[in-house]
Amino acid sequence: MRNLRLNALLAIGLVIAMLLSLAAGKVWVSPVAWLGDDLGALIIMELRLPRTVLGAAIGAALGMAGATMQGYLRNPLADPGVFGVSASAALGAVTSLYFGYAVTAWLLPAFALAGAGIGMGLLALLAGRSGSLILFTLAGVILSSLAGSLTSLMISLAPTPFATTEIVTWLMGALTDRSWDDVQLAVPIIAAGMAFLFATGRSLDALTLGEDAARSMGVNILRLQWFAVLGVGLTVGASVAAAGIIGFVGLIVPHLVRPFAGHQPSAVLLPSALAGALLVVGADSIVRILPSVSELRLGIAMSLLGAPFFMALLFKMHRELS
Amino acid sequence: MLLSFENLSLTLRGRKILDQISGAFQPGRVTVILGANGAGKSSLLSCLSGLREPKSGSVTIDDRALLSLHGKERGRMIGLLPQRPDIHWNVDVRTIVGLGRLPHSGRWGMSAADHEAVARAMEATDCADLAERKAMRLSGGEQGRVLLARVLAGEPQWLLADEPLASLDPAHQFDVLERLKNYAAAGKGVIVVLHDLTQAARFADDIMVMKDGAILAAGPRNEVMTAEIMAQAYGVEVQIGTSDTGEPLVVPVRRL
Numbered sequence: 001m002r003n004l005r006l007n008a009l010l011a012i013g014l015v016i017a018m019l020l021s022l023a024a025g026k027v028w029v030s031p032v033a034w035l036g037d038d039l040g041a042l043i044i045m046e047l048r049l050p051r052t053v054l055g056a057a058i059g060a061a062l063g064m065a066g067a068t069m070q071g072y073l074r075n076p077l078a079d080p081g082v083f084g085v086s087a088s089a090a091l092g093a094v095t096s097l098y099f100g101y102a103v104t105a106w107l108l109p110a111f112a113l114a115g116a117g118i119g120m121g122l123l124a125l126l127a128g129r130s131g132s133l134i135l136f137t138l139a140g141v142i143l144s145s146l147a148g149s150l151t152s153l154m155i156s157l158a159p160t161p162f163a164t165t166e167i168v169t170w171l172m173g174a175l176t177d178r179s180w181d182d183v184q185l186a187v188p189i190i191a192a193g194m195a196f197l198f199a200t201g202r203s204l205d206a207l208t209l210g211e212d213a214a215r216s217m218g219v220n221i222l223r224l225q226w227f228a229v230l231g232v233g234l235t236v237g238a239s240v241a242a243a244g245i246i247g248f249v250g251l252i253v254p255h256l257v258r259p260f261a262g263h264q265p266s267a268v269l270l271p272s273a274l275a276g277a278l279l280v281v282g283a284d285s286i287v288r289i290l291p292s293v294s295e296l297r298l299g300i301a302m303s304l305l306g307a308p309f310f311m312a313l314l315f316k317m318h319r320e321l322s
Numbered sequence: 323m324l325l326s327f328e329n330l331s332l333t334l335r336g337r338k339i340l341d342q343i344s345g346a347f348q349p350g351r352v353t354v355i356l357g358a359n360g361a362g363k364s365s366l367l368s369c370l371s372g373l374r375e376p377k378s379g380s381v382t383i384d385d386r387a388l389l390s391l392h393g394k395e396r397g398r399m400i401g402l403l404p405q406r407p408d409i410h411w412n413v414d415v416r417t418i419v420g421l422g423r424l425p426h427s428g429r430w431g432m433s434a435a436d437h438e439a440v441a442r443a444m445e446a447t448d449c450a451d452l453a454e455r456k457a458m459r460l461s462g463g464e465q466g467r468v469l470l471a472r473v474l475a476g477e478p479q480w481l482l483a484d485e486p487l488a489s490l491d492p493a494h495q496f497d498v499l500e501r502l503k504n505y506a507a508a509g510k511g512v513i514v515v516l517h518d519l520t521q522a523a524r525f526a527d528d529i530m531v532m533k534d535g536a537i538l539a540a541g542p543r544n545e546v547m548t549a550e551i552m553a554q555a556y557g558v559e560v561q562i563g564t565s566d567t568g569e570p571l572v573v574p575v576r577r578l
Contacts, residue, residue, distance in 0.1 A: 071411075074410040074411075202424065205421055205424075206424055207410070208410050208413065208418070208421065209404075209408050209418070209469070209472065210408030212368075212402065213402065213403075213408065213472075216373060216400070216401065216402035217397040217421070217424040217476070218392070218393030218394035218395070218396060218397035218424065219393065219424070220393055262413060263411035263413045264417055
């Protein structure tokens with residue numbers, strides 16, 4: 001298998017990051033206390049372990065979804081948000097907060113998943129069976145902005161200031177206080193989505209030569225399109241349902257991976273999943289350790305990391321062009 | 323292996339692109355498709371390669387309907403070199419050529435036979451020394467060779483090329499055409515859309531001339547490459563002579 005060493009290194013790094021993330025936080029719990037039955041073990045088993053597992057799953061989902069989107073659209077600036085799935089999942093979640101349904105723990109993720117599902121359905125209606133890349137991207141952009149403006153509408157019409165705060169805070173994305181319930185809900189859906197994404201690999205490679213060449217070699221473009229939509233919809237929908245919108249991961253991670261894995265789209269998929277998991281677990285550990293009064297939201301932290309990264313990328317492209 | 327089409331019609335946005343045309347291609351020969359812009363050459367090629375479903379009529383390969391073939395099976399029989407050279411990611415040349423084995427290889431990567439075919443294709447196009455280079459950093463001529471190697475790696479029974487000479491200098495044009503000719507000499511069928519009458523006359527075994535979605539003439543080079551037919555097809559006057567090498571020399575001289 002190609003990139004065996006890279007994948008092994010990333011996997012080892014991920015395991016180490018996850019162990020560190022379990023130990024680190026407002027209180028340090030050393031590994032010897034993890035399996036006891038005192039308070040330390042309770043923190044690990046009921047608070048930090050689900051959070052770390054969820055962080056890894058969401059990071060893997062977003063990284064792989066980003067790599068697939070960039071391969072599918074043959075555009076290194078594409079990210080999983082382009083299909084409008086994350087915006088419609090967020091709209092679903094915000095709806096449940098707006099009506100105050102979120103008192104029942106599983107209703108918010110259920111609404112978010114329903115939002116993602118409706119989003120994918122609308123995408124199918126808008127783009128039709130054409131398999132056209134441009135129609136499809138446009139449909140995603142329309143969906144994305146429609147869901148975004150409806151979300152804003154909900155915020156401005158929120159019944160109480162409390163609901164407004166709740167919505168705005170939720171939208172920023174975080175892994176705070178996630179439990180095994182969230183893991184049980186999100187991880188199977190993410191796994192199913194990643195299976196779809198993984199299956200697109202060879203077809204994405206063929207697309208490197210353009211759509212006509214890919215089709216002439218037997219690639220079914222329509223099938224590829226729906227695998228990409230289902231994969232991105234399931235992974236991103238479940239991620240948003242569990243943690244809100246965490247931007248930039250899907251955009252950055254494939255770029256970080258390419259210098260080591262090469263540019264071939266299928267070769268980027270698995271390393272992107274591992275590196276995405278590593279990035280989110282690491283970033284989530286850092287926001288937890290930072291000595292701030294209230295915890296920095298993970299979504300904000302990722303954006304703060306992402307912007308300078310893209311400036312560096314811009315400068316690099318600038319140098320290559322001149 | 324015979325490739326033929328019967329009563330082929332294609333309509334795009336209410337406009338007739340191909341109008342009830344029929345014809346056949348011979349393996350072991352280079353067939354050049356000629357015709358003015360918009361005559362339907364590329365549309366015919368996309369029907370022949372199975373990319374477009376005709377409104378009516380059928381394409382038959384070896385007594386089997388093309389559209390009844392599974393995508394990969396079709397890909398093994400017919401290789402297409404599209405008009406626009408597309409390389410979207412900066413991968414190395416060996417990987418690009420390896421993509422040509424997609425119709426043959428299973429889900430889990432390439433077999434030894436696949437690697438051999440890739441090596442043969444790179445040998446046949448003199449790409450072997452480019453193997454480790456990044457595809458996007460190549461010159462236009464090198465890219466053309468690499469993309470040709472990609473098609474050859476699939477070892478298709480039929481090789482369809484849509485204007486493979488666009489943006490190539492004369493030496494590289496000869497290079498590509500000679501490789502296509504060699505492929506036909508090995509018993510495969512080669513169908514090429516060209517705009518250059520001089521090169522067409524030099525390299526074609528058979529010529530098919532299209533006009534307004536119909537076939538104006540088809541047959542061996544010497545029967546079709548005549549001043550009358552070229553005048554009808556393009557509205558230009560051509561002079562036909564013989565070059566030092568004994569090949570026909572066709573030069574367009576003025577518009578009629």
